[in-house]
Amino acid sequence: MNFKGKDVISIDDFSKSEIIHVLKTAERLEKKAMPNILKGKILGTLFFEPSTRTRLSFESSMKQLGGNTIGFADAHATSVSKGETLHDTIKMIEHYSDAIVIRHPLDGAARLAAEAASVPVINAGDGKNQHPTQTLLDLFTIKKAQGKISNLHVGIVGDLKYGRTVHSLTKALSHFHCKLSFVAPPALRMPVQIIRELEEKNIVYSEHERTEDIISDVDILYCTRIQRERFPDPREYERVKNSYILDVPLLKNVKKNLKILHPLPRVNEVTTAVDRTPYAYYFQQASHGIPVRKAILALVLGGLR
Amino acid sequence: MKKPLVGEIGFGTVIDHIPCTATFKVLQLLGPQDDLVVVGNHFSSMKIGKKGIIKIANKILTEKELSKIAVLAPKATVNVINNGKVQQKYKITIPPQFKNVIKCINPNCISNHENSGTLFCVISANPLRVKCNYCEIVIDKEEIQLQ
Numbered sequence: 001m002n003f004k005g006k007d008v009i010s011i012d013d014f015s016k017s018e019i020i021h022v023l024k025t026a027e028r029l030e031k032k033a034m035p036n037i038l039k040g041k042i043l044g045t046l047f048f049e050p051s052t053r054t055r056l057s058f059e060s061s062m063k064q065l066g067g068n069t070i071g072f073a074d075a076h077a078t079s080v081s082k083g084e085t086l087h088d089t090i091k092m093i094e095h096y097s098d099a100i101v102i103r104h105p106l107d108g109a110a111r112l113a114a115e116a117a118s119v120p121v122i123n124a125g126d127g128k129n130q131h132p133t134q135t136l137l138d139l140f141t142i143k144k145a146q147g148k149i150s151n152l153h154v155g156i157v158g159d160l161k162y163g164r165t166v167h168s169l170t171k172a173l174s175h176f177h178c179k180l181s182f183v184a185p186p187a188l189r190m191p192v193q194i195i196r197e198l199e200e201k202n203i204v205y206s207e208h209e210r211t212e213d214i215i216s217d218v219d220i221l222y223c224t225r226i227q228r229e230r231f232p233d234p235r236e237y238e239r240v241k242n243s244y245i246l247d248v249p250l251l252k253n254v255k256k257n258l259k260i261l262h263p264l265p266r267v268n269e270v271t272t273a274v275d276r277t278p279y280a281y282y283f284q285q286a287s288h289g290i291p292v293r294k295a296i297l298a299l300v301l302g303g304l305r
Numbered sequence: 306m307k308k309p310l311v312g313e314i315g316f317g318t319v320i321d322h323i324p325c326t327a328t329f330k331v332l333q334l335l336g337p338q339d340d341l342v343v344v345g346n347h348f349s350s351m352k353i354g355k356k357g358i359i360k361i362a363n364k365i366l367t368e369k370e371l372s373k374i375a376v377l378a379p380k381a382t383v384n385v386i387n388n389g390k391v392q393q394k395y396k397i398t399i400p401p402q403f404k405n406v407i408k409c410i411n412p413n414c415i416s417n418h419e420n421s422g423t424l425f426c427v428i429s430a431n432p433l434r435v436k437c438n439y440c441e442i443v444i445d446k447e448e449i450q451l452q
Contacts, residue, residue: 129440
């Protein structure tokens with residue numbers, strides 16, 4: 001399998017075997033440091049939107065493999081503020097770097113950048129569309145937590161309508177015959193388009209309004225934040241907000257192997273008391289950004305095959 | 306001899322089997338014409354029940370126009386007329402992709418902010434469903450907006 005030069009734009013572009021190859025490469029890089037495989041390579045990091053974990057983990061990953069980084073974390077200090085198009089920005093940066101990581105507020109910006117660039121482009125989040133490296137690290141985390149990805153029961157809780165991470169994760173898990181349970185208030189249910197894809201693939205799924213309905217049955221509980229501004233009626237938010245806060249009493253009858261994941265940052269949807277239970281796994285999840293992003297960089301830049 | 310349903314043309318194009326609700330939309334998308342245009346609607350049709358017909362003199366449809374018609378009237382047929390006779394007849398087909406034909410309905414899509422053009426992949430021909438190459442939104446036929 002040759003990833004050299006491949007763009008990483010959408011989890012939809014990855015076959016099951018390609019996903020597994022990335023995860024195996026991440027395992028290799030976790031076990032063995034390879035400090036010189038990207039020596040002499042430069043990564044352009046173009047963050048048109050704020051980011052902490054994603055940007056820093058990409059930069060750290062590149063440096064750990066012997067490469068270097070250039071870029072910006074604030075588009076206001078660049079020619080973009082003078083009205084330069086994304087296309088023109090990319091046509092310039094492609095001459096300065098061997099690969100480009102981009103985060104942009106507009107949906108589809110990463111695909112446009114990939115069309116413009118002659119070097120590989122990695123999507124670090126485009127609007128509310130895709131964040132494929134987050135999905136790959138989520139899968140890596142599930143594998144680490146449970147020893148496998150296939151045939152698990154995964155509960156996904158929170159804003160399922162607008163959350164890009166839950167859409168990508170659902171699509172990725174559909175490769176692995178997992179049973180999926182979605183928990184959301186009616187206004188924030190999983191979009192029909194994604195439900196339709198699950199049905200076409202004969203994936204077993206269920207939809208619920210309360211976490212209590214599924215928590216004792218799941219192996220993985222993936223929590224996301226519910227934002228007040230997503231509700232057309234603020235009274236509806238007030239009515240449901242506490243239903244989606246995960247606290248220790250809710251964990252009374254859970255399976256022993258349960259692990260709780262969260263893409264972070266959290267606000268109050270998982271209480272800090274949960275951090276001290278054996279089920280909390282979100283900080284380990286965040287740490288997996290390094291091996292997974294190292295794997296992606298090593299593969300697309302030809303450091304590993 | 307069978308009398309033509311709407312006036313004949315010597316050279317040009319006849320678009321037949323247009324759903325009645327789409328006849329005037331097809332006419333509108335083709336824009337103003339310099340020559341004779343004959344439009345008929347609500348004719349009986351064995352194929353689709355009731356149909357519309359558009360005849361345009363001295364006009365051959367471009368690929369882009371055919372793509373747009375495919376969105377509105379996927380079962381239409383096109384007759385190319387020369388010397389008053391049908392020289393070529395073919396069914397409209399849904400192409401695998403629509404390039405610069407459909408406008409993305411997602412206001413946050415990059416294609417609505419940069420002069421990138423649009424590209425939609427057909428994920429289902431019947432009923433028509435298309436996916437934006439950029440923002441990946443899936444649009445059903447009823448929501449499609451032509452450029």
